Amino acid sequence: MMGTVLFLIALICEVGFVIYCMVTKQNHKKVKNWMRVAVFAAFVILTLLSVIVWSFRWFLPAILLFVMAAKGAVSLIRNKTTIIKYKTTSIVWKSIITILALVFAFAPSIVFPQHKSPKVTGEYEVATATYTYIDKNRIEEFTDKGDKRFVNVEFWYPQKADGTFPLLVFSHGATGIKSSNTSTYTELASHGYVVVSIDHPYHSFYTVSEDGTRAVINSDYNLEISNLNKEESIYTNEELYGLIQKWMKLRTDDMNFVIDTILEKAKTDKKPVYHHINTEKIGVFGHSMGGAASVWLGRERNDISAVVNIDAPFFSDLVYKKEIKDFVASSEPYVTPLFNIYSDDVWGQLESNSLYAANKTNNESFKEAYTTHFHGAKHLSFTDLSLFSPILATIMQGGKADIDNYYALETENDLILKFFDKELKGIGKFSPKEAY
Structure with a gap:
């Protein structure tokens, strides 16, 4: 302004x-x-x-x-x-x-208008730290140099605090960056959480390693996402199912590697951030494709105690049926505590788009999950881009959100905090409204 x-x-x-x-x-x-x-x-x-x-x-x-x-x-x-x-x-x-x-x-x-940050309500001052992890067990598939896969991460954690705190792992959207929800990470860290956000190289818009190496979004992957988001998809459902498996494997492999690396470093590394981690309490959350990967990990790992899905389909629970050439929901119960946050963009597709077949509110496999819907919110209303660049957010999500951006972010942050407090710390109550 x-x-x-x-x-x-x-x-x-x-x-x-x-x-x-x-x-x-x-x-x-x-x-x-x-x-x-x-x-x-x-x-x-x-x-x-x-x-x-x-x-x-x-x-x-x-x-x-x-x-x-x-x-x-x-x-x-x-x-x-x-x-x-x-x-x-x-x-x-x-x-x-x-x-x-x-x-x-x-x-x-x-x-990129000057704007105030969403409120931070916790008692702790928040420190940050950025690292690059090298996965010696994976070759980078997006280059032909034979390099090992690297993953850049950034931590937000309580500064000058005693004791250990639950670990929360965030995965960004399809073409996002690890700082996409900085206001959320800061709010959570101020209340006693160690939050780590992952850049998925070549899925993220851009990322910079500790040694200065830069990686921008892969053009083929970007085209796949662009084609997916067209009104008339150029992919058959079978082709799309194959793409989903490919995308989710990269995302979940990155998240598994980061979690395992952090758990190992918490035992031996002298850096302050690792000393603050309670390795027995882990939550995952993400926006859009990152939310889908988080739900997937909640089904895959036994050490994850809570999952927040922000505006994403349950790719982990989709089954492609050749006889009907469409997706159906898996019948396997989902037992990890789950909280879903939906915008108008996704809420309107839960019944009409088979990509969201598993997300339907009457799905018995997710009967214990919490679900809420933000009226007037668009897909990027749940990221800091809605404040950092309202113009870009409007262009990228295909229209201007009717909801107040500060209200959307601050309410989202408060709900996520209360959910993790209940599931990871055993404090407070969590009873979100059906809609905000």
Whole structure:
């Protein structure tokens, strides 16, 4: 919002100045120079007063406004008396160039608006740590170099705290990144949890290892996801079932490797984060494809005591029936405590889309699961992208959410906290409403 406001102010000043010059038939160079010096001074004052919170989004506007102000100041100091003949075309073209420069400079602050973080309510200060784990038992399938599979992780955990805390493992969405739900991790860590979020290399939009190695989303995988999300899928259900198995194997292999690595490090590693982990209390959660992988792991591992599924199909419980060329739900009971959070995007498909055959609320295999639905929420309402870049979130999820973004995230975080408190700490009650 702040970027849009400042851009509009700069735009109005520029357009107003051009109109003033055209009406008076004069260049008013001195007025323009003073105006640009004043605009930069206002930008600096707003930054010093923390109205503008300095970040990457303000880098380009600062450079542009400084250059314009510096040029104006030099001109004022020289105080040339040479009268330049007024030309409307010259004034207009210079203004167009300035406006284009303003659009370019303020684009980051508009696409990624300055925003306040969702509230953090716990008693603990939160520390973070980032590591790269190398899986010596897997070859990286997305490259032809024969490298071992690497997985980047980031921890959020209670700082300056005594004792151990439950471990929570998060998996991001189909093309997400490990920081997609930072507000959730921070809230949970502030209440006494060690949260680790995984970047799944080549499934994540991008990831950077400890040694600086970068990996961006694999183009073939990205195309598969894009094709899946089209209104008319180009895949048969049998082909789609094969893709699901491939995606889930990579995701669950990563999650299993990370959990096993952490459990081993908790025994021997001297780093503070590992000392805080209660290895007997483990929960997993994730958004979209990460939620599907979490449900899968909850069925696969005996040491997982709680699962949160955020807006995802139960891929682990889909069976492809060749005779009907469609998916049906497995009949095997799901015994790990499970909490489902759905947006309108997914809620509307539970009965109509066979990919969600196992998610149906009347599925006896999941009769003990908790389920809630957020009215007005879209798929990305449950990630920090809804605040970090509302424009991108709207484009990616195919429309603007009707729910307040802060309400959605803060309510989601509170519900997840209460669920894990009940299942992993044995404290409090958990009785979510059917809808929010």
